[in-house]
Amino acid sequence: MSEKKTSTSHHSAIKHVVSSLDSHAGFWLRFVSNYVSARFEASVAVERVSLSEWVALRSLFDTGASDPFALMRELGMTKGAVSKIITRLEEKGMVSRQTSAIDKRATQILLTATGKNLVPRLATLADENDALFFGHLSDKQRSELISVMKQIADMHDLKVVPVK
Amino acid sequence: MSEKKTSTSHHSAIKHVVSSLDSHAGFWLRFVSNYVSARFEASVAVERVSLSEWVALRSLFDTGASDPFALMRELGMTKGAVSKIITRLEEKGMVSRQTSAIDKRATQILLTATGKNLVPRLATLADENDALFFGHLSDKQRSELISVMKQIADMHDLKVVPVK
DNA sequence: TATTGTTATACTCTATAACTATA
DNA sequence: TATAGTTATAGAGTATAACAATA
Structure with a gap:
């Protein structure tokens, strides 16, 4: 990786000292994270599933059914x-909708057999x-990394599974 | 944060053991990274700049001009x-296009005065x-985090500044 | 009236590919 | 023919808000 340091504007009478992009931890997180996600996105695309569809399927698999x-x-x-x-998932035969008998406004979403088989794959x-991106880390490094991320998530009360 | 462990399918004769979403380092990276990026996106939006526009402006600021x-x-x-x-940046008065005298097909992109003033802000x-997300970390933690990310970037030859 | 969920519409972002001008 | 750049078109993804059905 390049080691850009603080850059100084060279086109202005007043010198603005501006910290480099890659001095930020957030930059590096995004840099790696976007690649990790993009590669996973490409690998599930083979099964005709997008990232948000994967999160939905995964959630349904855990709960059995959902709304x-x-x-x-x-x-x-x-x-x-x-x-x-x-x-979209219904059209692909991975889930089915079922109107609740108790409250006819409500819908239950169920994994089909196809969906149930797909999730483990x-x-x-x-x-x-x-494993491809983080498998080389020592157990200590991995757990430290996850622990730092969890700490930030807790501090800022981050809750929603991020999809984009 | 919830501590979901390995989940077992409860709606199938065959039990599929599926690792939980948040056992992955990649999950936590994306989780935090998306929030960090989303908040920055919101803060630059006040200046009518999107993330990709910011990366372009930042690049132009470093190089003085670009193509x-x-x-x-x-x-x-x-x-x-x-x-x-x-x-888009031209319409906002932040950059200007200039046809090269040597090769009339080529364009130089220059920051305007407005653009030059904007970048440091x-x-x-x-x-x-x-600082909001990573300021609480010790110097050791921050440098370890960045070092792990750089290591992964190097290993996989990641090169492009990630925007999305 | 309030709530559950769908649908119509619009918008942002980006890729693909056709196109224009220049070399 | 090749290259630099623009533009037309299309597609994915999501928000907003109008809507229908039910409570």
Whole structure:
């Protein structure tokens, strides 16, 4: 990696000292994170699944069934966006909608057999992707990294699973 | 943060053991990184600048002037996308286009006075944003974090400034 | 009236590819 | 023909808000 240092404007009478982009921890986090996500996105795309669809499927797998409101929380999206994601998954035969008998406004979302079989396969891809980028770290390094991230998440009360 | 452990499918005859989302380092990186970026995006939006526009402005500030091809490399985008970003910045009076005298096909992109004044202000926002999320870390923790990220970037030959 | 969910519309961002001008 | 850059088109993804059905 290049080692850009603080840069000084060379086109102005007044010198503005501006810290370099890559002096920020946030820069490096985004740099790596975007690659990790992009590669995973490409690997699940082979199974015709997008990142947000994966998070939805994963959530449904854990809970057995769910409703759009729960998915809104998981995905951090509006109900309109969630509705479209469910429709896409339905069209691919991975989930089905079922109107609640108790409250006919409410919908239950269920994984189909196809969806149930798919999730473990995608989870394996997630494992492999993580190993590719972080597998070389020592246990201590990995747990320190995760611990620092969790600490920041706690400090700022970050809650929604990030999709984008 | 929740401490989800390995989950076991409870709706299938065969039990699929699937590692939890948040057992992955990549999950936590994305989790934090997306918040850090989203907050910075919101803070530069006050100055009518998007993330990709910021990277372009920052690059132009460092180099004094540039051409679309150099920006393509910096931004990791196609020439069409870069052309549009330049047009947007031009419309906001932050950069100007100038046809090269030597090769009339080529364009130089220059920061205007407005653009030159803007970059240090945005850089301050970047500093503040980074401090907000990573300022509490010890010097050792911060440098260890950055060092791990740089190591991964080197290993996988990651090169383009990530924008999205 | 309030709530659940869908749908219509619009917007941002970017890729692809056709196109113009210059070399 | 090749290259620099623009523009037309399309697609993904999401928000907003209008809407229908149910409570």
